Each structure stands twice: as structure tokens, then as C-alpha cells.
Amino acid sequence: MKKLLWVVALVFAAQSAWAWGQTGHRVIGELAQRHLSKKAAKEVKKILGDEDLAGASNWFDFIKSDSKYDHTHCWHYATIPDGKTYAEVEKDSCGDIIEAIARFKKTLASETATLEEKKFALRGLVHMMGDVHQPLHVGNGTDRGANDVKVEWFWRKSNLHRVWDSGIIDKQQLSYTEYANKLDHYTKAEKKQWQNDNIDDWVKENISYRPAIYNIGNGKLSYRYIYEHLDTLEGQLRKGGMRLAATLNTIFG
Template sequence: MKFSLLKKLFLGVAMMYLPLQSMAWGTNGHRISGQIADSYLTPKARAAIKALLGDESLAMASNWADFIKSDPKYNYLYNWHFIDFDKKYEYAELQAFLKQDTAVDAYTKLNYLVGELKKKNLPKENKLLALRMLIHIVEDVHQPLHTGHTNDKGGNDVKVNWYKNETNLHSIWDSQLIDAQQLSFTEYVAWINHTTVAQRTEWQKAPISQWLYESNQLAEKIYSEVKTGDNINTFKYTFNHIAELNTQLLKGGVRLAGLLNQIFA
């Protein structure tokens, strides 16, 4: 009896822990972009979103798609979180690739979710799922290693040392660069959310292909600087990359707001 209880507790903890290992941005990163998006919603979009989420904020809803990875009934959503690019693309080349893309990935599913949310007669339960997934995936594709390489699982298999601890390249960009700032997600938003109207206009008019292109370019830069087994100079690495990471968090939030404003116009 005692062993059985301990076994159940262990399994429960394991189920909670495992999905965290594959999060894009990590919990705080998603909440940062979600909170940024919330600050740029139109009144009409805000009302439509509240009708679906209730008192759940965009920041809180942004992690739902990772948390439910512990439920096997949602296993079919796994590939929605990323799209693999195994080289650095020119923009025209990437556009041609996406035009032929029929795989289950972040690009095809983002387009699908936009279409679903625009349907007037979609059942509320379906619409809520679509909204939560769209929020999350828009943020996911701005984490550059969610456009990473197939053979290393977007940097998950690039094992390195960070603050003398074993980790991987994907995890550094998911959470460790953010967590090193030692800020809550609301403090982080207060620090970086100072966009201009011109910036927001430019970022929001860019198509999804442009979002992926920017992430692909940054991902290839990240790959070129680190290899498996490296002991990363964490202070230097943070200094060199935190501005790029913050720009991606900002773009994810601003573009999410733009997309939601368009859908619920």
C-alpha cells in the first residue's frame, strides 16, 4: 500500500515535470509575450477573447498548450509547436518551401487555427481550444530554435554546460536566458515593452512566412556559435544575446495582438 502510494506520487510528479522539458520560451517567456499582446488588443478583440477565456488572461492562457502535454488525449498536438528548417534560407526560398508545406507543423496549423477562429458557428469548446493553441504557437515560432534542425530536435540534443550545469541549447533559449534576469513576467514586460507605433505597424504587417524567416536566420546564427560539449561563458553569452531574445519576445506579443485584432475585428 505504502509503495503503491509512493509510486503514484512519483508518477504524478514525473507527469508534471516532463512537459516542462519541451516548452518553448518556458513558462515566463510565454507569459511575457502574452502580457505584451494583451496591452495592444482592440476593445472588440478584448471582449471576444474574454467571452472565451473568462477571467483567464492571455498571459495565463499562453502556457495551456504546454501544460496539457501530460494528457495523452492531446498527443496529436505535439507537432503543432514547431517547424523544422535544416539550413539557412533566403526569404524567397523559404516562401517557396512553405507554399508546398503540407506537414503537420506550426505553419500549417497556424493558418488552420486562424481559419477556425474566423468561423461564426464554431462551437465554443472548439473555439477555446483554437484560441489557446493560436496564442501559444504564435509565441512558439518566435523562439528561434522552434525553427531549428530536425536531427538535433531544435537544439535539444546540443548538450552544453551553463553556469557549470549540464543543459542543452534549446533550454537556454527557452528559459535560462530569461530566468537569469531574475524578474517576474510582469517586471520583465515593464522592462522591455516600449515599442513605437512604427515598430508595431511594421511587425504586424509582416506575414507568418516573415516571422519564420526571422527565426530561421537567428536559429542558424545560434547554431553557428555553439557545439555539443561547450562550456558556455554565461555572462558573455547573455550580454551578446539578451537584446535579440527580448526582441523576439516583443515581436511575438505584438504580432499575436495584431493577429487577434484581425480575427476578432
Template sequence: MNMKKRIFKLILIVTLFYVPSKSMAWGMLGHRIVGQIAESYLTDKARLQIKQILGNESMAMASNWPDFIKSDKAYSYLSPWHYVDFDKQYSYPEMQQYLQRDTATDAYTKLNFLVAELKKKNLPQDKKVMYLRLVIHIVGDIHQPMHTGHTEDKGGNDIKVTWFGQPSNLHSVWDSGLIEYQQLSYTEYVKAINFPTQLQLKEWKKVNVSKWLYDSSLEADKIYKGVKDGDKLSYRYNFDYVETLNRQLLKGGVHLAAILNQIFA
């Protein structure tokens, strides 16, 4: 193998291991599922205003812009906007207190910022487009449980596992491994899981970001307890967690619609 081929192979390997980074949640497929589900629960008023902002770009396609733009160094400051790590599992009152004091650059503080900005009537069009794309993405992010994981292991990135025999980590399995294993397009996936009960819809349509984060962190806690460094994950892991995966995607979509309906009321 000549030197050029060796260098190319090394770059490819590094890229493959780098891509499932801490700030990427759900991967392209998961974010599109959340965006597509959300579109089905928009009010007419919200749908019209979103159309005026995004034009012919669907919410499903807009959802991945914040990950795509990371290739541009001018947007590197957005990386911490994708997650909120916690140093322990909080009770809900503890988490509320923590978030009330939260001044860090993270998904919680920036989602609040974006919502407030999008409610402004005089916001420039370019800002509307960028901020709406970010809201769509970040709401999806916080429903990937490892984006509300532990600080000490970087949201599961430091927990090394194999996924069907391939080296991976816990964060990456939840970003994309589980979803891609289902072998569905995002539109097929939405058709398969978009069946919330009326009780779920009633509860999930409430806009309460701190509760969303808390619920996601509870799922993360369960996930942590079900795996250890070096585990070999495959068929059984999918069987045990696919229901959690689908519920988080569905909740993310309904929650996203709820917050957009509030913004564009």
C-alpha cells in the same frame, strides 16, 4: 538510501531532463510575457471578443494551457503543433516556396488552420476556447528561435551544453534558461521591455506568418553559429544574447496582437 528513495530520485532526474522537450517553447514565463504584451496592443473589438471566449482568464494565463495539457495522452497529437524545423537555412523566397508546399503537422499549417477556424461565426464555444489558447501559444512558440531550428539536431535539443555549470542543451537554454536568469516575474518583464519604436510597431503589426518564421530562423542560424556541442554557457552568453531574447519576446507579443486583431476584426 532505500529503494523507494532511489526510485524517486531517478524519476526526478529523468523528469528534469525531459521537461525541456522539443515542443516546449519559452517555458511558462516566456509565454506569459508574450501574452501580456499582446493584450496591450489589442483593438477594443478584439479585446471584447477575446473576453467573451476566455472569460476571466487572461491571455498570459491562457498561453500555457497547450503545454499543461500534454500530461493528458488524449492531447498528445498536439505536440508537433509547437514548432517548424528546417533542413537548412532558407532564403525568404525559398522559405515561402517551402511553406506553400507544407502539408506537415507543424506550427505553420496548424496556425493557419486555427486562424481560419476562429473566424467562423458558428464555432462552438469549447472549440473557441481551445483554439484561441493554441493560437496564443503557437505564435509565442515560433518566436523562440529554436522552434524554427534544424531538423538534424531536433531544434537544438541534441546540442548538449552546460548552463551555469548545470547539464542542459541549446533548446532548453532558449526555452527557459535565459529568461529565468533575468529573475523577473512576467509582469515585471513586460514593464521592462514593452517599448517598441513606432517604426517597429508599424512593421510588426503586419500579419505575415511566413516572414515571422523566416526572421525567427535567421535568429536561430546566428544562435547555431555561436555555440558548439559541449560549450559552457553562463554570464557571457547572457550578455551576448539577452537583447535578441527580449526582441523576440516583444515581437512575439506584437505579432500575436496583430493576428488576433485580424481574426476578431
């Protein structure tokens, strides 16, 4: 029993190290689901069955507990040091979040891929479109996406990556549907902009947030840090939802 508890604890720790928390992923999935075209919603249902995009959004974190999927761990992030662009950095042979998103899109658009391959790709796309909107999933190459930046979060030991994955979101104490209701208000200009920009823009956006995100003073973070960053974080959830919907609407026509 003790051993099992350790395994559970380790799996949980591994999950929290490299992903929006469950709620963040589900919010993005739910927002996207609400903005699918009729045709895209039908195709999604064909592929996922009774699972919706929110339900599919965390699967790629859950499989981290199965060593058969070890090769997928590096698909959740990319490393782009300050002052560099994605094109300039040396690519990891096992892949990264940017090439993974492109690969999943290709599979979903393919006429020869099997239903099983499409399900894997759709779960992957929903998850990685979420992760790519958590700014610290584009790491600076020095601190494992700020996992090594130790902080206190409401007087408990944590790290900066985890604060952005789940710390700020969980403090809002909203379910994912309540959160989606709160965020599901897009102006025409936002819709147009976010449906049209591309992954290079998303990555640049993440990098532009870095100085503010890393401005942590003595590292004792609580209400003030939320106050300073909630708009940015919720903006990322809203963009993630709209861009995922736009991506699927384009693929499925």
C-alpha cells in the same frame, strides 16, 4: 509516491524540451493583452472568461501530460533545414506550428465554430505565436531544435534549446508582469513593421538567427552568452506580443 515524483519529473522534462518556459509565454500573452483593441479584448473575454492571454498561454504545454493530446505535440514546431524555405520542405502529416497557427486563426474567425472550439483555438494561437518566436522552434532538422546540442548552462548540464526556452529568461529573475513592463515600449516604426509582416517573415527571421545561436564555442555557457543574445531574445518576446495582438485585432475587427 516515488512513482508520482518520476511522473512529475518526466512531465516537467517534456515541457522544458519544446517550449518557451512559462515566463516567456506569459510575457508574450501579457504584451498582447495590453495592445488588444477594445473589440478584440471583449471577444477574448467572451471566449476565455476570467483567463487572460497570459493565463491561457501555457495550456498547450500542460496538456502534453495527457495522452489524449499526443496528436498536438508536433504543432509546437516546424523543421526547415538551412538553405530551404517552408514551401520547399516535406510537411509532417500530423501538422506543424505554421499550419496550426493558420488553423487556429480560421477557427477563431469562423461563424460556426462552438465556444469550446474557439477556446481551444485561442489557447492554441496564444501558445504557438509564442513558440514561433523562439527561434529554435523552427528546427534545422538535425538536432530536434537543438535539444540534442548538449551544453553547460551556468555549470549545470543542459541543452541549447532549453537555454533559449527558459535559461536566459529565468536568469533575469523578473516575474512575467515585470518583464512585460520592461519590454512594453514600441516605437511607431516597430509597431507598423511588426503588425504588417507575415509568418513567412517570422520564420525567415528565426533561420537568420541560427548561426549566432549555434556559435557556442566549447559549450560552457553563462554570462557571456546572455550578454550576446539578450537583445535578440527580448526582441522576439516583444515581436511575439505585438504580432499576437495584431492577429487578434484583425480577426475580431
